[in-house]
Structure formats: structure tokens, C-alpha cells
Amino acid sequence: MLEAGGKLNGTLPPWGILTGVRPAKIAAEMRKRGLDREGIVPALMSEFMVREDKARLLADVNATEEKAVSLAARDTCSLYISIPFCPTRCAYCSFVSYATPAYLATLPDYLDVLCQDIERVCREIKESGERLLTVYIGGGTPTVLDGKQLDRLLSVVRKSIGDTRLLEFTVEAGRPDTVTAEKFDVMLSHGVDRTSINPQILDDGVLELIGRRHTVADFYRAYETARKSGIACINTDLIAGLPGSDAAMFADTVDRIIALAPENVTVHTYCVKRAAEFTEKAAVEGDRLGIYSYSGGDTSECVDYSQRALYAEGYLPYYLYRQKNAQGNLENVGFSKPGHEGLYNIFIMEELQNIRAVGAGAVTKLVGGEKEKIKRIFEPKYTYEYLKEHGKRE
Template sequence: MKVNNFTLDSRDQVVTKVVREVLNLFKIETDCEDEYDWKTLDIVNNLRGDEYPVVETVISITDAKNQAITLSQTMAGRTDERFSAGKHRLIKLNLYQLFRKQFGFKAAPWGILHGVRPTKIVHRLLEGGLSRDEVIARLRSDYEASEEKAVTITDMAIRQKPFLARSDEKTISIYVGIPFCLSRCLYCSFPANILPDKAGLDRFMEVFHKDLAAVKQAVADYGFKVQSIYVGGGTPTSLPDEYFREMLTTVKEAFYGSDTVEFTVEAGRPDSMSAEKIKTMVEMHVTRVSVNPQTMQQRTLKRIGRNHSPEAIVTMFDSLREAGIPEINMDLIIGLPGEGVADIKDTMEKIIALGPDDITLHSLALKRGSVLKMNLEEYELPDDDTCRQMFSTAMDYIHKAGMKPYYLYRQGYMSGQLENVGCCRAGAESIYNIQIMEEHQTILGIGGAATSKVVNFRERRLKSSFNAKDLITYLRDIDIYIEKRAALIADAYGHL
């Protein structure tokens, strides 16, 4: 649907955001000057109520033939949700139901659940005393989530609870960001840089050591217990062998201790791997390596800028297994250009045959800054229905392999309005993945584009500090980022 003139009766940023989420969900475009289906679209939300919100939503539409349509719905919130959260939920729910009823739009798998971490809602409801079945019913009625998605995230949250219980106020994790890659993938919007020359690497390592030393000191000063270490990027294994060993040795010596139960390295792609790097990871007690083929289709790999073959993925996987790496996880992307259900079937058969411990399915997200987003007209992307069929097919293979979902997150502009979901065999759950998604634990970030998320347990809130995404800025302003991170830690833990 295209709209010539759109008005909303509020300038509140959150109200504007939630209304836009529903319009985007149904692909309703506004401010279309030349061709349009509706001349006007006006949305008014009337709020009343004291203990809980009551929202009346009125939608007025004038079509291209000057015919007027008025739709309205009033709904009341719940006493166990924050007033503002209830108000915003009701605005979305009213719009979602009115548009669906009037124009026959298909139900979205997630309904109005648009946030990155939908399982956080489940944890809140479980902590409020609701049973599994009551939580599922609430997700269905309050958010219009499908039965499948409601069951998935409820059972997922229940599965996560024992892992979250292992962490206390002093238990933290460490994220290490190595912002380099050997080449840039078509869909990538991450702040990764093509691997620099020796002088550039030396400068990065100099600053990296300074950044790491500051976090090492904080761990000592506050008596933190490091539960997990995650080395990501970029592609950390894009570093030359000697730099990779230096980086990983420094990280291990600084943070790996008796409380550490998980040490992960993103190895990404086979053209970045070497026998020496595998030897280094084994010596440094790395427990988990991420191998990210994205697809096992040769034509797609070439199209998205991956300079390796499916056979090289198999060789890399086998080498890691033979070296004794305890757990290997693999990432795949649903919705890549030119792919369909037959492609995901072939990819899943090849991946499952390897026997990974963990598989993460990513739904392609069209992000600003990616070559794909800037040149969409050049690529044939599968439509939403096809992406959902592909996702369902992949999940069938995962379930048959005995794996179950254990963490999940969503992003904007995802193919098929789907999600990214990690699945694993029993006992192979990544504690870091659970903690980063549920935000129950402080995670201190080191390196280019790294984020520190510091939990203030007294105030039950989380604050973040971001290292610069731009490498030049990170190198230049490292002292500023160290100070910001230190201030966050002091604010949350200074009383201890």
C-alpha cells in the first residue's frame, strides 16, 4: 500500500516508532507523491486510565477515489505491566488488528513482537508467577504471536533459566572485537575492515593491549569472576598466524581462570584458517569455535563475496574436530540472493552430515551500509513466503538432528519477518549467547567496535559503552573509551 499524505497525532518518539513498526510490517509506504493507493492516512490514539491504560485508536483513510473509511478500536491494558509499556503495546495491537481485519493482511509470525529480545518478556512473565501455558496464552492474546513462536520462546526461556542462575553480581563475561576481514560480504553491515598491512596491525595491537590492560585491571579491582570469553569481529582468524597467537595468548592470560567455563573464537571462513591457528586455539584451551559457511551453495558463496568452496568448509570443520575442539557451531543465512527451498535442503543435508554441536539460523537482514541494501535492484531475493518455507525446512532438519532452540534475537528488516535462532544438542548451550541476549550479566568489551554492557543490580538497569565503529577513531580516542567504560563500571559496582 502507498500513501500520499500520512499524519499521526503525536510527536512522541516512542509512539512514532511503534506506529512505524506496524506500517512497515504491512509494507505501507508513506509520502508517495506520484502513485498511491490512499490519498490520506490519519492515525489518532486517545489515552485514558489511571492504574492501567485504555487506548482508543482511530484510523481515517481516504482512497484514490476520495472514498472515506474510518476504523476504530478500544482496548484496555493489564495491571501487571508498566503504564507506558502497556500504552505502546495497545497502540500497536489496535493498529495491527484493525489493518488485518479491514484489508485482509496476513498474520505476521511474531504479531506485534518487534523487539530484539522477545524472550525477555517471557522471563518477566515467568518471574511474575505465570505458568508455561499462561505465558503462551498471554503472548497469543497480548502480542498476536503465532502458536509456534509463543511456544518456542516460552520453552526457550524455561531452558535458559538454569544457565542464568549460574551468574551472580560479580560474574561477568568478556567480549573481544577483532574488526578485520579478508573481504567484505555482500550483506555485511558490520564495522569490519579489510586486513591492513604490518604497520596497521602493529598500531592496532598496541592500542588493543592498552584497552585489554584496562579491563584486566578492572577485573582485579572489583573481584570479577570471568564466566565466558568470546572473541568475535570481523573475523578474528583473519589475523596472520603470529598476530593471532599474540592476541589469543594475551586474552587467555588476562581472563581465563577457574571460573571460566567457555572460551569461544569466531573462525568464520576457511580462507582465514590455518593449522597454526588451530594449534594456538587448542593450546589456549578454546572450548568452542564458530564456523560460518552461511550457505553450502557454490554459486551463492561466489555471489556474496566469499572466496571459498563448500568443500573447504568441510575440510575446516574436520580439522577442528580432529584437533579436539570440544564444540563447533555453524551459522547459516536464510534468504540469500537467488536461493530457495531446494537450496536450503541441500545446505542442511551437508551441514547436518558434519555433526555440529550448535547451528544458528540467521534470517537475512537488509542493513544500511551493506552493498546488498544499496544495490537491491541487482539481486533477486526470495519473497517472505519462500523465506518462511526455507526457515521451516531448516528447522525440520535441526529437530530431526536432536537439536532444540536455546537463544533467539530479532532485527529490523529481516526476510520473512523471522528471527535469528541458535539451536544445539543438549549440553552444548553457549552460556555467552544466552547471557548477551538476556542481558542478565555484565559483559565488558575490548577492541574495535566492541560494546560493554554493565548491569546495575541495585537499580535493575543496564547501561552500555561503545568503542568506536570506525577503526581510525578507535585507535585515536582509546583513552576516551577506556574512561567511559571505567565510569560505567564504577557507577554499578563502586559500592561493593
């Protein structure tokens, strides 16, 4: 049936019959069956009709993440802390209210409640006997907090986890326009060793089109600030296939990012999200920006180029996931310099340990329960709902 559809449409999906978010779990199962890297590739191609280059990519991810996977014993966990606020809304993002003035006005109360929740969850972790391996503060944009707010948050985290020696402590700083030297000094004083500064693409025209409030020059300043701070691991996120961009522009972005030598580079594929501004405009005005590109077009060239370039510079893929409605049915891949893999990203993708999560929109995942099913506990999506729910807990 897949081959018949391919003949009809003139293209075959690169991931064959795979539809799941986490294809690396399939490669891991094949490894358990005794297949090595070279055995996994033909197995993926024959059993799931995965294209050869994607099968090799998946086998490489499995090989790279193997050491990290061995750390995630069943008595370990990680902690995710949600800061669901942004300075502006990106036109490709489906979180409509994260950047509205009314939503941002809830931030002080949210921080009060969040700190209480962190203390509660950390007590539960200690009582359970679990070993906390990583802490990940994501969003939104955590660095929308000012220096004092960030210091308060990280102080509560440090006090709550006590003398726990973390393997990794990440604070996302995704928006260059929210980065300051003061904030990185605060991070370092509390043991943060990984951050992410995300240009998405290095073109001022596209940045303006997608609703970012920063320029390419702002990104370079933010990156230099992070590097000078001494933080050990910096990730940069890129998005292939953004409206207004093309393959040449994206290739130039990849080359310029590689020249900076960040420890991690994550290449995302543009994904059509139902409530995003771009999607709403396409419904009214027609798809003038080409967001509905089922074959991938330039996006496929962008992804292919980024992977070739990163491999050539010694980066290795260490985690991979897919999303619904991604252009060209393509993937998101995190690349790393050897020894700098983002542990939390691997742990959550492979679902090998409990992920304790606090904050609006956060999802706790408890693994290894009855019949090895994963239990998910969802926090309220929006901050005002989270604040109300917390009142019930008290």
C-alpha cells in the first residue's frame, strides 16, 4: 500500500510506515534482540520501509545514546520545571497566550506557587528513594525572569535537592533578547552547566516575519555572553523550512553556527500547528508561504545539508523525535560533540526513568508500573489554572 501511494504521489515517506514520535525506541529494541549498528539499518529498511539514510541516522542515535541510557536505572529520576512565558509569540507557535500582557502579569504569583511545588516534589523524590540525575528548566522562555527572580528560583531548587550531585542542570535561554550577563552569573552560581540560545535562523527578514523580537546581531551578542560566562554546554536550536527561508539561507545558517562551535546543535523541522498564526493566515488567505509542503521541498534539502555538515565537523546525533504535520514527514535531531550529549533529552525521549514535572503545562511520567505502562500526570495547561489548582492542593 505504501509503495502504491508512492507511485501515485511520486514520493515515498522517508520514515516508511513509522508514525510514532520516538523511532529511536525501535532501534533500541533491535539492539536488545542482538543486532549491532550494521544489523539495525537493514532491519529498519525491511521491516518498516525506512529510507536508508534515515535508518543509518537512527542507528547512529542508538549508538551515541547508549552510554547515557546506561545511567538511567529504574531508581533514578529527572526533574522538569516549566516557565511558560515568552516575551513575544512566534508566528509558528500554537501557544497563543504565553506572551500576552495579562498572562505575563501572572508571573510573580506563578513563581511563588512554583517554588512551593518544587519543594513539595523534591520532598517526594527523597521519600521515594529515587536518585535525581538531571534538572531541566524549560518553557516558554525561562530567562523571561529577571535576575532576582531567576536567583530565587534556582536557590529554591538547590535548597530542595540538598547535596544531590546532578549529572546535568539545564536552564533554557532560548530568546537572545532575554539574555544578560547577570542571568548567566546567577545560573553559574547555582551550578547550572547547560543552556540553550536559539536563533532558529540567521536572517533578520525571516526573524521579523516569524515574530522574533531579536536580530542576528542580538543572537551573536547573547551567544558571546553565554560563552564568556563559562557555562560548560551551549545548545543552539535551528528550524528548517521556516516560511520566508530557503535551502541556501539555511545552509548559510548552519555553517555560521558550526563556526561558533557550540557543544549541541538541534535541528528541527518546521511543523504546522493548528493554532499558530501562520496556520490561521493560511486558512484565510491561502498558503502563500508554503507551510503545507508534504514532500518537504527545500526543507528536505535543509535537513540533509545540516546533517552532512554536522557529521563532517565531528558532531554526532544523540536524540531524535518526530512531530505530527512536520514538513516532508521529516524529523528533529539533536547533535552533540562527543561527551556533551544532553542527558535529559535522552532520558525523556527513551522513557527510561521517572520524569517529575512541576509548573503549568508540565507532564510527569512514571515508568515501570503495572505491565510496564507509563503513567502520565498532567498539570493544568495555563498559569491561571495552575494557580487555582494549587489552591486546591493547599
